[in-house]
Amino acid sequence: MNTVNLKQLAKELNVSVSTVSRALRDSWEISTPTKQRVFELAKKMNFQPNPYASSLRKHRSRTIAVVIPEVANNFFALAIKGIETIAREKGYHVLIYLTNEDAGEEMSVATSLQSGRVDGVILSLSGHTTDIRHLVELQQRNIPLVFFDRVCDSIGAPRVVTNDYESGFVATEHLIRAGCRRIAHLAISMELSISHKRMKGYTDGLRRYDQPFDDGMVVHCEDSDEENYKKIRALLSSPDRPDGIFASVEKLAVQVYHVCRELGLDIPRDVKVIGFSNLVTASLLNPALTTISQPAYDMGKEAATILFRRLEKKYILPPEDSVILPAKLEVRSSTI
Amino acid sequence: MNTVNLKQLAKELNVSVSTVSRALRDSWEISTPTKQRVFELAKKMNFQPNPYASSLRKHRSRTIAVVIPEVANNFFALAIKGIETIAREKGYHVLIYLTNEDAGEEMSVATSLQSGRVDGVILSLSGHTTDIRHLVELQQRNIPLVFFDRVCDSIGAPRVVTNDYESGFVATEHLIRAGCRRIAHLAISMELSISHKRMKGYTDGLRRYDQPFDDGMVVHCEDSDEENYKKIRALLSSPDRPDGIFASVEKLAVQVYHVCRELGLDIPRDVKVIGFSNLVTASLLNPALTTISQPAYDMGKEAATILFRRLEKKYILPPEDSVILPAKLEVRSSTI
DNA sequence: CTGTTAGCGCTTTCAA
DNA sequence: TTGAAAGCGCTAACAG
Numbered sequence: 001m002n003t004v005n006l007k008q009l010a011k012e013l014n015v016s017v018s019t020v021s022r023a024l025r026d027s028w029e030i031s032t033p034t035k036q037r038v039f040e041l042a043k044k045m046n047f048q049p050n051p052y053a054s055s056l057r058k059h060r061s062r063t064i065a066v067v068i069p070e071v072a073n074n075f076f077a078l079a080i081k082g083i084e085t086i087a088r089e090k091g092y093h094v095l096i097y098l099t100n101e102d103a104g105e106e107m108s109v110a111t112s113l114q115s116g117r118v119d120g121v122i123l124s125l126s127g128h129t130t131d132i133r134h135l136v137e138l139q140q141r142n143i144p145l146v147f148f149d150r151v152c153d154s155i156g157a158p159r160v161v162t163n164d165y166e167s168g169f170v171a172t173e174h175l176i177r178a179g180c181r182r183i184a185h186l187a188i189s190m191e192l193s194i195s196h197k198r199m200k201g202y203t204d205g206l207r208r209y210d211q212p213f214d215d216g217m218v219v220h221c222e223d224s225d226e227e228n229y230k231k232i233r234a235l236l237s238s239p240d241r242p243d244g245i246f247a248s249v250e251k252l253a254v255q256v257y258h259v260c261r262e263l264g265l266d267i268p269r270d271v272k273v274i275g276f277s278n279l280v281t282a283s284l285l286n287p288a289l290t291t292i293s294q295p296a297y298d299m300g301k302e303a304a305t306i307l308f309r310r311l312e313k314k315y316i317l318p319p320e321d322s323v324i325l326p327a328k329l330e331v332r333s334s335t336i
Numbered sequence: 337m338n339t340v341n342l343k344q345l346a347k348e349l350n351v352s353v354s355t356v357s358r359a360l361r362d363s364w365e366i367s368t369p370t371k372q373r374v375f376e377l378a379k380k381m382n383f384q385p386n387p388y389a390s391s392l393r394k395h396r397s398r399t400i401a402v403v404i405p406e407v408a409n410n411f412f413a414l415a416i417k418g419i420e421t422i423a424r425e426k427g428y429h430v431l432i433y434l435t436n437e438d439a440g441e442e443m444s445v446a447t448s449l450q451s452g453r454v455d456g457v458i459l460s461l462s463g464h465t466t467d468i469r470h471l472v473e474l475q476q477r478n479i480p481l482v483f484f485d486r487v488c489d490s491i492g493a494p495r496v497v498t499n500d501y502e503s504g505f506v507a508t509e510h511l512i513r514a515g516c517r518r519i520a521h522l523a524i525s526m527e528l529s530i531s532h533k534r535m536k537g538y539t540d541g542l543r544r545y546d547q548p549f550d551d552g553m554v555v556h557c558e559d560s561d562e563e564n565y566k567k568i569r570a571l572l573s574s575p576d577r578p579d580g581i582f583a584s585v586e587k588l589a590v591q592v593y594h595v596c597r598e599l600g601l602d603i604p605r606d607v608k609v610i611g612f613s614n615l616v617t618a619s620l621l622n623p624a625l626t627t628i629s630q631p632a633y634d635m636g637k638e639a640a641t642i643l644f645r646r647l648e649k650k651y652i653l654p655p656e657d658s659v660i661l662p663a664k665l666e667v668r669s670s671t672i
Numbered sequence: 673c674t675g676t677t678a679g680c681g682c683t684t685t686c687a688a
Numbered sequence: 689t690t691g692a693a694a695g696c697g698c699t700a701a702c703a704g
Contacts, residue, residue, distance in 0.1 A: 048451035052391040053697035115384035389681035
């Protein structure tokens with residue numbers, strides 16, 4: 001354990017502990033020569049202040065928590081990268097917690113975070129969160145919360161999102177214009193607002209172009225990749241299979257790709273596909289797969305920036321405000 | 337900030353602070369009825385002990401640091417997931433630091449970690465680390481270090497690695513048996529031991545099958561994706577282009593795939609490819625791309641397990657020991 | 673400009 | 689079985 005502390009530096013220099021403390025924080029109350037001496041010795045002894053003592057005293061840990069459903073997913077991985085970048089810039093540390101799409105785990109993480117371990121939290125909801133009391137509690141304990149992507153509209157906290165409704169609309173429009181007449185929508189947990197919005201964009205898109213809405217064309221997917229695969233396979237094996245597919249998240253877009261391969265369906269000749277995704281994954285897929293790319297990295301940066309502004313009390317964004325970073329429609333083939 | 341503390345509980349219950357503290361830790365010194373009362377009130381008031389006070393007092397933070405070159409990379413993302421899973425099980429918290437393949441950033445992270453902020457560190461070296469004094473310092477300050485994947489052999493710390501040499505050999509063998517006679521090797525930073533080992537597997541594989549070693553067939557790649565792309569493109573555009581490619585990391589395997597697409601080369605007809613990768617990414621790629629899959633998730637779990645054993649002083653694995661989790665050769669096409 | 677002092681909230685002797 | 693008291697290392701009044 002680290003054993004160099006202020007007391008030792010002070011003794012060595014024949015000054016008081018507080019003088020050393022102040023000097024190291026470059027306080028204006030300390031004379032330049034004293035500062036010099038302190039800095040030198042501190043460097044020589046490789047002094048690293050004990051962050052926990054400081055946190056205890058100041059009630060600030062310069063640490064934030066990032067709570068996400070999963071990390072083996074390019075979207076969230078890039079978001080973390082954005083968050084970490086800003087955190088480093090601002091001198092903050094980042095704790096990471098994975099909820100594995102489990103509302104219970106999310107709740108226990110949030111509860112433990114009430115301890116004051118972190119100054120703020122950046123969170124993307126699990127697909128099964130219905131009860132948000134644990135998040136309200138956090139806010140009540142004065143721990144600022146910022147949502148990104150999978151946000152919660154019924155709680156006063158800043159949100160960083162994509163233009164989900166518009167993207168859903170555009171995706172649907174795109175398929176219709178490409179000639180599709182039976183467009184399927186692959187949805188995830190309807191507990192999530194992003195699902196609702198993307199779905200609304202889909203139904204409104206159909207209506208706008210006078211396309212009939214067919215219940216059978218909406219597939220509600222779950223957590224199990226195997227189950228989802230089966231559902232998508234069934235959809236595409238059916239005699240009246242869709243000629244267009246709108247996958248509302250990356251994972252499902254990838255599965256569509258696999259199912260088509262298995263069934264020998266050509267994208268986009270047999271079925272046109274458009275899915276939420278991001279550049280990294282999209283670039284690995286069949287380039288005929290048109291995608292809606294979310295700016296994951298920038299969303300992470302934005303969420304962190306908003307949080308740190310609150311923490312540094314620069315100014316407080318009204319909690320009702322949300323920042324919308326638009327997703328981009330990326331067309332990779334002239335046939336769709 | 338959290339304002340429920342031991343003192344308040346104590347006052348409310350008319351017992352001393354130490355009694356409450358002991359009761360909450362379920363000490364045998366406290367009577368059952370007292371414990372009962374304490375537990376009840378603690379739950380009712382939603383008491384969360386201040387972790388920093390505890391850390392300060394106990395010189396243990398129940399926090400570890402994970403230091404990796406990047407996260408937007410399935411290998412590292414899965415490793416984090418493994419680490420986080422074990423950490424949660426053991427009641428530890430996980431701080432994440434990204435070095436962005438920069439030796440300087442790695443050093444500054446390691447230096448700041450000397451503060452005692454964490455009880456231990458799990459690290460995968462940046463591609464440019466040559467000076468490891470900052471890591472030695474950590475060890476000297478009694479902060480256990482565990483390497484994974486990109487390890488350092490010249491420092492006494494446990495290592496969790498893939499069977500890099502054997503995999504390199506097998507990959508090369510595989511290509512030769514598939515009929516390749518001009519096999520290229522795409523290497524990353526030779527500062528890394530994984531690079532050496534995979535390369536050695538390659539050269540030994542060639543030798544074993546009496547294939548000539550050709551300098552021009554070894555491409556040393558760097559950090560810049562653009563530069564790497566150009567190099568690979570040049571390699572594959574040349575009149576005496578290789579008929580087989582061994583990509584030593586996932587990123588490069590993906591690039592090969594893109595270059596082939598651009599140049600209209602068919603995998604595996606025109607050029608056979610084998611690359612280090614993992615299941616998630618591999619499944620997105622051309623299924624003709626045979627891969628060497630590293631068990632990223634298990635490597636993360638293993639690294640965490642080793643670290644926690646040291647922290648809990650269960651027993652100390654001799655620092656020279658390394659755990660080898662073999663990569664699997666995944667053949668996805670009968671033609672290679 | 674510098675020193676003294678009183679904690680932050682918790683754990684842990686030591687004493688009862 | 690419980691309580692009193694010291695102290696982890698740092699910061700911030702307050703006093704000089």
